[in-house]
Amino acid sequence: MEAPWGIINVEPGWYVSAQRPVEAEAEELSPLLSNELHRQGSPGVSFGFSVFNLMNAIMGSGILGLAFVMAHTGILGFSFLLLIVALLAAFSVHLLLSMCIQTAVTSYEDLGLFAFGLPGKVVVAATIIIQNIGAMSSYLLIIKKELPTAISEFLSGDYTGSWYLDGQTLLIIICVVIVFPLALLPKIGFLGYTSSLSFFFMVFFALVVIIKKWSIPCPLTLNCKEQYFQVSNATDDCKPKLFHFSKESVYAIPTMAFSFLCHTSILPIYCELQSPSKKRMQNVTNTAIALSFLIYFISALFGYLTFYDEVASDLLQGYSKYLPHDVVVMTVKLCILFAVLLTVPLIHFPARKALMMMFFSSFPFSWIHHFLITLALNIIIVLLAIYVPDIRNVFGVVGSSTSTCLIFIFPGLFYLKLSREDFLSWKKLGAFVLLIFGILVGNFSLALIIFNWINK
Structure with a gap:
């Protein structure tokens, strides 16, 4: 039966965009996506590459901040919270896929449009912009802090005060010479292949964390001009805690949410999947989240068991401090910095696309708009990287606000709005729990983080 506003009823409780043939098995296979792939003559991306x-x-x-989280939640506390966030992230993807199939929508912003009209689309776009700005600034923070130490480890002698060992100077040079020109390109597909190396760098990083656990003895000692200074007590600081809570524990769930956020990429990857179906894409998601969970947990566990309560909010800082001039540590640091450097221009693209949609959607493409928005984004992330003192602040604020919205609040809210299922159905109850969890955890974490700042 024809429904108002040009949409047709597909099955009880759902509406889908009109003028699209929908088969009976729409729950398992999206004809829209299959037809689109067939039209383009593309066989689609295999299951394994989609997981990758x-x-x-x-x-x-986020992988650099999870050891710090474990130090302030304990091994069992961390394991429980990380598992909860991973399971909720997988469930929220399940809701997104259900809505994607039934609405024939292929972007997160359009889901907001379908659920709440133009305001919904604008809110989602603004959230994605803030999330991407936070992600880019966290990457630049890593460059600002780690690049000077990486350079100094290759030098012999005292070069203190040199411009090439000043993090802010190096950050500005890199952004002007490398990040900004690459982000200006209208198409940057070649960096997609290069940035795929970042996954292998993360695995390499996790392996190095495991290996170096036995290279840094506890109690921790600092080598300063051939004199060793003990900085921790063996009886008090070399015992792992199963549960531990402090004022820094408030960064736990926001950092985890920041670390598992992939929801803006779910629908594009689903569109490219070979033989796309909800079940197949859900298996892709579950596999990717499970493997990421494993790598996150291993790196956090062995990072914590290396430094215990002395672990830094950026795990790389500990290795620079206690293992200077170590060849393996220097190599993994360069790998991480290389991955970070090439990822920043890529994150410019969805942020700029969302800004163009919000302010210049009715205008044709203009190089002036393109240049000005890219420049504005670059200035904002550089200023954040310069003036934000600690990477955990980025994880905390962005994780408790935009990350919780994109992972928990929006999927739950959109599903409750779009689905006409009975409220007592398990999906709607799950969506309601997801929504309430996101609102409570996000607001509570953000309030405590701001309270900690005020007290300091």
């Missing part, structure tokens, strides 16, 4: 692509979207700078 999604893991690239999941894993990023």
